[in-house]
Amino acid sequence: MEEAIIGTQVEESKPPVTSVGVIGWVRNNLFNGWFNSILTLVILFFLWKIVPPLLRWAFIDSAWHTTGQGCREASGACWSIIYTNFRFIIFGFFPYEHQWRPLLAMMILFGLLFYSRDRNHWKKPLGYAWITGLFTMGMLMKGGFFGLTPVESTQWGGLPLTLLLSVFGLTAAYPLGVILALGRQSKMPALKLLCILYIELIRGVPLISLLFMSSIIFPLFLPEGITFNKILRAQVAIILFTAAYIAEVVRGGLQGMSRGQYEAAESMGLNYYLTMRLVILPQALKLVIPPTVSILISAFKDTSLVVIIALFDLLKTTQSVLSNPEWMGFSREAYIFIAILYFLGCFSMSNYSRKLERELSTGD
């Protein structure tokens, strides 16, 4: 009797078709409960209403290689605006025949970024490679050596300018931010006050006010006859702005260090500089890599604000294409295109930051 019962229990019964495979997944994730079922149906209805016309507009009815006139006759998106003005949008007023130089500079940058993805490569040579790389990029843009024609910085523009402002901005802002953070954590009251004042002042005002300052007031600060070019002034504003945010992130890392680390370093007889350089900063900075990357992302996005002081970054070159009568009225397509560029940049950075966070949190 008992054996028979056990026998029937052991006999393997497959789960019902409705709880495994595609059907099971749909039931569990889309139609669990009446509320979710209604929600799913409503959303599917809206997607069906929105997505096909959008795809039709973007791909089927769209005009890819025509003139502005041809675009006006097409009912869909006018991607010709990108196709025709691509080089101007990307490189701005950089002399046409020399545009390989900013292209090469950008490729060096992307190569360095790609190589730096792996944390095993984070050693001294990489630092030197970055310094040489940044220097080469600047020289390539500027020209005036090895028979390269000098190009005035007023002609720099487009994507290289956007990248230049964000990369150089962050490279210079990072050390400044670390110094400010150390100052804010220091035991010297006057120094601490100075750093707090700076950080809170900068964090309390919008970037645009600093950019106004750089474009209108900064020339007044200098004695007559000395002028800086506009890009450099905007760059200084971005550096001063970003440094305050980096300082706060680094401070978070410093506060995360346990008291014992300081004491251990002190008991080894290390002075302040060595304590920070060898013990505290390497650990604290590693702790805050993910938030630092998100500062990098917002610095990258914030460079678009230089439009307001009329620098020809990616956004401004696009707008000047749009002010051409032939292409007037195709803002959507042009803005979507550069939105995709910005999205790709930011998305890869935030993805990388998430990856790093996972790696660092597993305690290695």
Add this chain to the structure above:
Amino acid sequence: MPERLFRALEVVAGDLGLQKGYDRFMDNTLTGKVPFWLDPKKRAIIFQVVVFAMVGVLAYYLVSNTLLNLKKQSIATGFSFLHKESAFEIGESLISYSAASSYGRALIVGALNTLKVAFIGVVFTIILGTIVGVARLSSNWLVSKLAAIYIEVMQDIPVLLQLFFWYAIFYETLPSPRQALCPVNGLYLCNRGVAFTIPETHPAHKYMVLALLVGCGVVYLLRRWARKRQETTGKVFPVFRVSIGLIIGLPLVTWLAFGTPMKMDIPKLVGFNFKGGMTVSPEFIALLLGLILYTAAFVAEVVRAGIQSVSKGQREAAMSIGLRPPFVLNLVILPQALRVIIPPLTSQMLNLTKNSSLAVAIGYPDFVSVANTTINQTGQAVEGVALIMTVYLIFSLSTSAFMNWYNKRVALVER
């Protein structure tokens, strides 16, 4: 023990050829005399004096250069220009303003416009952000994925670009006022803005607002009384239902008491634009839309993190002691989640306020935009930028002061 240590140190120092320096160090230590460059306290003072002197010299250099340059360009310093006639129009204003008003009044109009955008923006951002944040945690795969896509896309596109995009949608896609779209009766969409119907002004409205405020006050007192009574007697008062009744009921009763004024002010096409009703400019809508959609993505992440920070055990524990779901949410989950949510939420709200300064790029007359016009007309660049910075500093410092106070109130009481 110390003697042996000293002897060992002596040997080591001798081996290293440091005997002389070591002797001096030991002498100084024993006699208590330390040269000032080795005394951390004195060194700190000297260091700070040097840093301050450097900052002072730099500041003096910049200020003297500026004064000299201003003198050469014959620009008067000071804020006397605020009383001069502004001679420019401002598109929208909460207080009466004309081109004959002073610069000072123009700047106040700008500041009020900034506050208007910030206030409306904050309210809608919190609503949208909360919805998206909760949707991100939904068990419905479709809802959760859509929320994730929304968050990722909106966070990764510069807010300025979004503002330009919405503004372009407005003036390129929408028709002129004559062919205005009319999705619902009394609501018109055109490239001059959105016109919609509002109730005609009636004395009842003033009293209705008053009734609403009284209702809120009564609800606040009622909640305190109910909590106290529950703590002492354990009796539960249906606060939520009564509150809703009060907040909706009091204005409703006022409205009925005034004989239910129903007359509506419907916008009509007169000439080239709409008259009557309420018209909102495309700049304002584009700015608001851009700021809300952008900031809501960040708020959604904050809300999600806050909800996830309350461990599952808390909900289970609350249910196991017999609390009903609304009480679980109200008494256990929300107080803990809010503690995590509030600080980053505040900084997002401040970001929204600061980002509203981008209005200058699409021509909405906010504070920065008005100040910019003022600078261009008067040449008072230093004062103008200083004013911009001061106004935003006041916004952010007062907000963070309030938040510190709030944080202290809700902080965990360690026992």
